[in-house]
Amino acid sequence: MRISTASLAFAALLAAPVITIAPSDAAGGDESPAQAEVMFQARKTWFKDNFQRRLDLLESHQNxxxxxxxxxxxxxxxxDKKKARKSLKRDYRAYMNKVRNQLGLPARAGKPVANGRRLEA
Incomplete structure (x- = not known):
């Protein structure tokens, strides 16, 4: 008995669990629009202020x-480049967590995984 590819695909689709993300999760958690705007401005400021640092890292790596x-x-x-990037990332996380704490939002810790979701253990 031959089973067509379409039949198998349809069966797999029916058997796969449906994963949904609530709109608030997809939009960045429990942030209000005002908090989201402050977070955006903080990210923008950090990236502008640290542009030269990132550029120096790239030039150093190239040299x-x-x-x-x-x-x-x-x-x-x-x-060495990997260490420098990790240091930069730690500094960014510390800066953003400081802003999050000032806004009354919980600090972020841990490594994000694909699609920005964290592993649940």
Missing amino acids: CIDAASSMQEFKTCRK
Whole structure:
């Protein structure tokens, strides 16, 4: 007995659980429109204020790669860039959590996963 591809696809669609995201979750949680505007302005300010820092990181990485004469030195460049990016990300999270706390919103911690959702354990 042959089962068509369309039949299998339809059966898989019926068997798959339906995942829905509430509008408030998709829009950024429990933020009011005023809080969302303040958060937007804070993100914009941080990215403008730290533009030179990000540019310096890229230039430093490029110089390191240009100077690398072995695979080990190249790997060291990549590791250094990764450390610098993590530091930048930590600083961004600290800055945004400070703004969130001032707005009465909970601080964010942990790593986001695909689609901005966090793993539930």
